[in-house]
Amino acid sequence: MSKENLDLVGIGNAIVDVLSKTADEFLAANKLHKGTMTLIEADQAEALYAKMGPGLEVSGGSAANTVAAFASMHGKAGYIGKVANDQLGNVFRHDIRATGVTFDTPALSDGPPTARCLILITPDAQRTMCTFLGASVWIAPSDLNEEMVKNAKVTYLEGYLFDRPRAKQTFRKASEISHLGGQKVALTLSDPFCVDRHRDEFLDLVKNGVDILFANEAEILSLYKAETFETAVSHAREVCALSIITRSAKGSLIVTANETIEVNAEPVTKVVDTTGAGDMYAAGFLYGYTRGKPLSDCGRIASIVAAEVIAHVGARPQIDLAKLLKEKKAV
Amino acid sequence: MSKENLDLVGIGNAIVDVLSKTADEFLAANKLHKGTMTLIEADQAEALYAKMGPGLEVSGGSAANTVAAFASMHGKAGYIGKVANDQLGNVFRHDIRATGVTFDTPALSDGPPTARCLILITPDAQRTMCTFLGASVWIAPSDLNEEMVKNAKVTYLEGYLFDRPRAKQTFRKASEISHLGGQKVALTLSDPFCVDRHRDEFLDLVKNGVDILFANEAEILSLYKAETFETAVSHAREVCALSIITRSAKGSLIVTANETIEVNAEPVTKVVDTTGAGDMYAAGFLYGYTRGKPLSDCGRIASIVAAEVIAHVGARPQIDLAKLLKEKKAV
Numbered sequence: 001m002s003k004e005n006l007d008l009v010g011i012g013n014a015i016v017d018v019l020s021k022t023a024d025e026f027l028a029a030n031k032l033h034k035g036t037m038t039l040i041e042a043d044q045a046e047a048l049y050a051k052m053g054p055g056l057e058v059s060g061g062s063a064a065n066t067v068a069a070f071a072s073m074h075g076k077a078g079y080i081g082k083v084a085n086d087q088l089g090n091v092f093r094h095d096i097r098a099t100g101v102t103f104d105t106p107a108l109s110d111g112p113p114t115a116r117c118l119i120l121i122t123p124d125a126q127r128t129m130c131t132f133l134g135a136s137v138w139i140a141p142s143d144l145n146e147e148m149v150k151n152a153k154v155t156y157l158e159g160y161l162f163d164r165p166r167a168k169q170t171f172r173k174a175s176e177i178s179h180l181g182g183q184k185v186a187l188t189l190s191d192p193f194c195v196d197r198h199r200d201e202f203l204d205l206v207k208n209g210v211d212i213l214f215a216n217e218a219e220i221l222s223l224y225k226a227e228t229f230e231t232a233v234s235h236a237r238e239v240c241a242l243s244i245i246t247r248s249a250k251g252s253l254i255v256t257a258n259e260t261i262e263v264n265a266e267p268v269t270k271v272v273d274t275t276g277a278g279d280m281y282a283a284g285f286l287y288g289y290t291r292g293k294p295l296s297d298c299g300r301i302a303s304i305v306a307a308e309v310i311a312h313v314g315a316r317p318q319i320d321l322a323k324l325l326k327e328k329k330a331v
Numbered sequence: 332m333s334k335e336n337l338d339l340v341g342i343g344n345a346i347v348d349v350l351s352k353t354a355d356e357f358l359a360a361n362k363l364h365k366g367t368m369t370l371i372e373a374d375q376a377e378a379l380y381a382k383m384g385p386g387l388e389v390s391g392g393s394a395a396n397t398v399a400a401f402a403s404m405h406g407k408a409g410y411i412g413k414v415a416n417d418q419l420g421n422v423f424r425h426d427i428r429a430t431g432v433t434f435d436t437p438a439l440s441d442g443p444p445t446a447r448c449l450i451l452i453t454p455d456a457q458r459t460m461c462t463f464l465g466a467s468v469w470i471a472p473s474d475l476n477e478e479m480v481k482n483a484k485v486t487y488l489e490g491y492l493f494d495r496p497r498a499k500q501t502f503r504k505a506s507e508i509s510h511l512g513g514q515k516v517a518l519t520l521s522d523p524f525c526v527d528r529h530r531d532e533f534l535d536l537v538k539n540g541v542d543i544l545f546a547n548e549a550e551i552l553s554l555y556k557a558e559t560f561e562t563a564v565s566h567a568r569e570v571c572a573l574s575i576i577t578r579s580a581k582g583s584l585i586v587t588a589n590e591t592i593e594v595n596a597e598p599v600t601k602v603v604d605t606t607g608a609g610d611m612y613a614a615g616f617l618y619g620y621t622r623g624k625p626l627s628d629c630g631r632i633a634s635i636v637a638a639e640v641i642a643h644v645g646a647r648p649q650i651d652l653a654k655l656l657k658e659k660k661a662v
Contacts, residue, residue, distance in 0.1 A: 052425075052429065054425075054429045054430055055426060055429075056388070057389070058388070086418055087419050091386070091388065094381070094383075094385075095386060098385045113418070
């Protein structure tokens with residue numbers, strides 16, 4: 001695979017998901033709040049894992065899910081993220097490469113193991129996530145493949161990664177390299193709480209280093225400390241050249257300096273598992289964007305692929321997205 | 332968990348399954364025969380894995396699936412098998428313990444990694460398996476927890492393990508210990524080709540060390556080099572106190588010196604994936620057997636739990652089998 005001329009490079013937490021079915025009582029007994037994502041340390045991860053039921057391991061990570069979906073649409077994608085030199089790291093590396101994504105970030109050889117996300121699925125199909133970040137946050141500016149970033153049409157940054165100083169430096173450097181190459185930088189806010197912890201730095205990054213912002217309602221409200229959705233949208237319009245705000249079943253909003261485009265959500269017969277919806281949406285939008293499609297078309301492609309992923313368990317597509325888009329006459 | 336008074340101890344290959352969807356062309360290009368199980372070495376496993384699509388990791392192993400299902404019926408079960416001291420070994424250990432099974436075989440610290448089975452699923456829902464046995468065949472007689480085996484009502488041996496000298500010694504010793512304790516020994520033949528490779532030793536084991544034999548049609552024909560099913564059954568009747576022969580949709584046959592009981596297969600709306608059917612059947616049968624049920628009832632329980640596992644993807648039960656048996660009024 002050539003590293004030149006990629007359409008998209010994702011930078012994020014390289015994580016293996018461990019899925020396990022559980023009862024509501026288990027969440028209560030372990031003081032976990034349904035539907036949230038909590039960061040946990042190695043010893044907490046070990047203690048929780050010991051109590052959990054049998055698991056199922058599958059590669060995850062928000063930006064990694066996005067580039068995997070992008071490749072499934074036959075877009076050229078790369079990934080930059082840090083695994084450890086261990087079996088779960090090999091699993092992650094294998095799986096992302098098997099989707100056709102270029103991934104050559106060296107593994108961490110002396111440090112914590114590969115990151116994992118313990119995902120507890122309750123009978124109501126909701127997911128409660130506990131993430132042990134492990135090796136993934138040991139990413140450093142030196143891990144950036146500069147040629148790859150400089151030549152990719154879009155570099156996509158995963159907000160989840162923005163919790164540690166080295167990762168922040170990595171984001172800033174990636175943004176500089178991308179812009180030096182005349183390319184675009186996208187950011188997904190990922191988590192309202194992470195935004196809250198690092199609001200000033202996020203605001204600085206969005207203002208000075210980001211061209212395309214992805215957020216859901218909670219995240220955009222958190223970023224601008226806005227009380228109403230309308231206020232948040234007007235802030236977004238002023239600050240960022242292109243903001244895309246996803247609103248679950250209400251569809252999404254594409255906001256530029258002089259335009260607001262409303263995009264309907266694609267109908268889904270049965271929502272099985274909403275995990276990965278935002279990741280897929282970004283993949284679809286950026287697929288259209290890097291092909292020079294009008295913004296409304298980008299939004300439609302995004303909605304179609306997001307609808308695919310919420311109709312089944314798991315955060316990565318289970319069908320050939322390129323074929324799906326053809327069937328839907330979206331490309 | 333107390334190690335005394337277990338109902339069932341399983342001894343088998345401790346394996347993590349790696350499931351991946353693939354096209355028929357992939358099987359052809361890699362000279363794999365659909366529906367078969369092939370043993371592969373470490374370098375072959377690595378080469379095949381590199382070519383495979385994204386995977387999904389889940390604990391497997393034939394006897395391990397059986398004891399996990401046995402525990403799901405609220406039977407007291409233990410397991411003896413060899414994993415390596417690595418992440419996949421930890422996954423295997425976690426998952427089997429999480430089902431309620433006692434498992435304390437020490438991990439192999441200096442040798443090959445934990446065994447894995449690369450499972451290629453074609454669009455017709457058939458599975459083609461390539462197994463790298465890794466640490467699992469390094470099991471030795473010293474790994475037997477003698478107290479556990481001596482006190483368990485039934486010790487269940489997985490034929491797949493019978494390919495290496497140390498494993499054969501382990502089987503013979505387990506049989507001796509179990510019989511010294513006045514208990515029963517069960518064997519599943521697992522694979523007609525493994526039976527063919529070691530026929531004389533299998534015949535000796537069945538004749539002198541086994542009380543309960545599980546086999547499917549191909550395996551029982553292979554064991555007795557019989558040309559017809561009837562001949563194989565009459566051999567089985569002479570040699571082993573209790574033989575159970577599974578025949579897929581045709582149900583199963585329970586054969587003793589003076590009885591032949593035909594058991595109907597439990598109806599299934601849609602067969603999704605037959606992997607694990609034999610493992611579940613053995614679990615159900617032995618559950619009834621260790622509770623002193625009549626043989627026909629044992630067969631019915633076996634058929635009910637086998638039907639559960641073939642109605643979904645995956646070789647371990649996805650529901651509470653104890654509840655299922657109650658609903659079916661089988662216990």
